[in-house]
Amino acid sequence: MYVSEWENGKRAVSDRYAGILRKVLGVTDAELRGVAVAPAVLMADGYDDLLSRIDSASSVSGSMVEAFNAQTELIRTMDRQMGAARLVDQVTGHLTALEDALNFAVLPSTRRPVALALAGASTMAAWQAIDSGAVERAWRHYELAKRAARDAEAPMYLAHAMAEQAYVLCEAGRPVLGVELIRDAQRTLGQNGSPRLQAWLFAAEAELCAHAGMPNECRRALDAAMASIPPGAEDRDPDMLSIFLNGAHLARWQGNVLALLGDGEAVTSLYSALEVADPSFVRALAGLHADLAQAHLARAEYDDAHTHLREARLLASRTGSVRQRRRVDMLSSRL
Structure with a gap:
């Protein structure tokens, strides 16, 4: 009964x-x-x-994979303009659909394109989670991205996910371990990556070396990044669509790293980057103004630092960036 x-x-x-x-x-x-x-x-x-x-x-056809990638691109565009906080449900549903498609795909010819789409979407979602302060969620997304990249046999996507995951370690107070992970990503990639990705990896290494108190190794990595970046204004890597990097972007990154080192020359690089910054990258602009505030603080130029901190706070609030707001609060305490 x-x-x-x-x-x-x-x-x-x-x-x-x-x-x-x-x-x-x-x-x-x-x-x-x-x-x-x-x-x-x-x-x-x-x-x-x-x-x-x-x-x-x-x-799942090629057109379906294209639709998945188009949705990732749409979320990425909305994120950089409005921030990640409003996109949590959309991102979660998107990853679930991709993961389901991969979990039940049998043959490699079907699995690889879906896995590649999942790797790209997962790294995007992980960076959004970092920005929102959800570090455990970010870590899990990066683990998913690495598994998907291995399934797709895509060393560039694997190296990118490993290197971005190092930022979680840095945010958690383990920058030295983050440096080791980025260097492992570089070894994993070897000479198989595009020049733009190689430059991105060197710049990421430089940033984490600055956080880890390794100035000489930081400058060496910065020089390697500058030597690797392709010339011209193009910033999108055709083989790695989540990478946006050109000489102007790298100048901003260099300024950020020099500001972390307390180098007075950071101001020049950062103002050059501000002049050519894409206004649609709202969260990146918040970071750029925070970089300028940090650089001015290193030179004891407190009025200029206050001006850029105010702008950074406004932009960080506009995108709901917990990470940038935390940084602004930390810099404000030094005024």
């Missing part, structure tokens, strides 16, 4: 019977409470559902 009522949803399975049924049927508690409990029904429903998901995944 209980079995019939459980199957028809008329009676919930009590904890006492659940313990017995899990052992008899070999199912988890979630499976037990979410499906009918008769063994024959469990087996039929389980395989039918599995095959349905496999069939759906096998039908």
Whole structure:
């Protein structure tokens, strides 16, 4: 009688019977409470559902992958202008759809393009999580991105995810460990990456070396980044769409790193970067003004520092950037 009522949803399975049924049927508690409990029904429903998901995944076409990538691009554009806080639900649903498509894709020809799309979307989501102050979520997204990149056999995406994950370690107070992770990413990539990605990795290494109190190694990495960046105004890497970097962007990054070192020359680089900054990169502009404030503080130019901190705070609030607001608060305490 209980079995019939459980199957028809008329009676919930009590904890006492659940313990017995899990052992008899070999199912988890979630499976037990979410499906009918008769063994024959469990087996039929389980395989039918599995095959349905496999069939759906096998039908993921090139146009569907393009749609996934287009959604990632849309979220990325909205994020840099409005911030990550308003996009949490959209990002979560997007990653879930991509992960489901990958989990039930069988053949490599189907898995690789979906895995590549997931790697790109996961690193984007992880950086948004860092910006929102959700470091554990960021770490998990980077782990997902690395698994997807390995599945896609995409060393550039793997190296990028590893290097960005180093920022989580830096935010957590372990910059030296972050430097080691970035260098491991560089070794993983070897000579297989694009020049723009190589420059990005060197610049990231320089930034974390500055946080770790390694000035000589920081300057060496900065020089390597400058030597690697391709010439011209183009900033998007065609092989690594999440990388935006050209000479102007790198000048801003150099200024940020020099400001972290307390180098007075940072101001020149940062004002040059401000002149050519893309106004649609609102969060990046917040960081640029915070960099200028830090550089002016190093020169004891407190009025200029206050002006840029005020602008940085406004832009950080506009995008809801917890990371930038925390930095602004820290710099403000030095005025």
